[in-house]
Amino acid sequence: MHVLVCEDDELIASGIVAGLTAQGLTVEHVGTASAARAMLKAAQFDVMVLDLGLPDEDGLKLLQQLRQQGFDLPVLVLTARDSVTDRVDGLQAGADDYLLKPFDLRELAARLHTLLRRVAGRSVNLIEHGALSYDPSSRVTKLAGKPVDLSRREQALLQALLHNRGRVLSSEQLKDSIYGFGDELESNALNVHIHHLRRKLGNGIVETVRGLGYRLGHADGTEPPQP
Numbered sequence: 001m002h003v004l005v006c007e008d009d010e011l012i013a014s015g016i017v018a019g020l021t022a023q024g025l026t027v028e029h030v031g032t033a034s035a036a037r038a039m040l041k042a043a044q045f046d047v048m049v050l051d052l053g054l055p056d057e058d059g060l061k062l063l064q065q066l067r068q069q070g071f072d073l074p075v076l077v078l079t080a081r082d083s084v085t086d087r088v089d090g091l092q093a094g095a096d097d098y099l100l101k102p103f104d105l106r107e108l109a110a111r112l113h114t115l116l117r118r119v120a121g122r123s124v125n126l127i128e129h130g131a132l133s134y135d136p137s138s139r140v141t142k143l144a145g146k147p148v149d150l151s152r153r154e155q156a157l158l159q160a161l162l163h164n165r166g167r168v169l170s171s172e173q174l175k176d177s178i179y180g181f182g183d184e185l186e187s188n189a190l191n192v193h194i195h196h197l198r199r200k201l202g203n204g205i206v207e208t209v210r211g212l213g214y215r216l217g218h219a220d221g222t223e224p225p226q227p
Helices: 010-022 033-042 059-068 084-092 105-119 152-163 171-178 189-201
Strands: 002-006 026-030 047-050 075-079 097-100 127-129 132-135 140-143 146-148 206-209 213-216
Touching (some): 002 010, 002 033, 010 105, 033 047, 047 059, 059 075, 059 084, 075 084, 097 105, 152 171, 152 213, 171 213, 189 206
Parallel strands (some): 002 026, 047 075
Antiparallel strands (some): 127 132, 132 140, 140 146, 206 213
């Protein structure tokens, strides 16, 4: 999951970034509304965490403008504004969820997974695809009932494919899901992760669409994970 955090308090932001990264999420942080707009144009995100008290513009105004411009990514508002009116205003402006400060990082991560689950049209966290199952919350992957050990990057790649079942994703879209802006990226890094995922989950799990990118393939369990 690629998360954009728009929070001007550096202490809170660093805690969010560290906590979500430790749970296997790819996180980018900005501290202003203008930086958030630039980041949304530069990369593809799965969900946004938005503080309302930004130094250059009120977060509600930013959210309203994003919705008017057609940005449909899920947005979780994270704020100290705790009145019912504030919560109603946030939801009516286009927020998908509302979490008050102070908060627990585990709850924040759980709410983000829930938002992504709703977008995908699932009622439970567990994602099943043939003989493959993956739980984004616990980060447990199983093939034909047997646990498969995946690295954080491999999990991010698998999750991107599972959440976009039937869609062809370009190399750039997959890289956005796997890497942060500050990560050093070698030219063949994506191919290496795809190779490892195929080795562990079967050659058919990632289908190459020549000239376009990649999409989720079959996971029938006929090719057991290799050591």
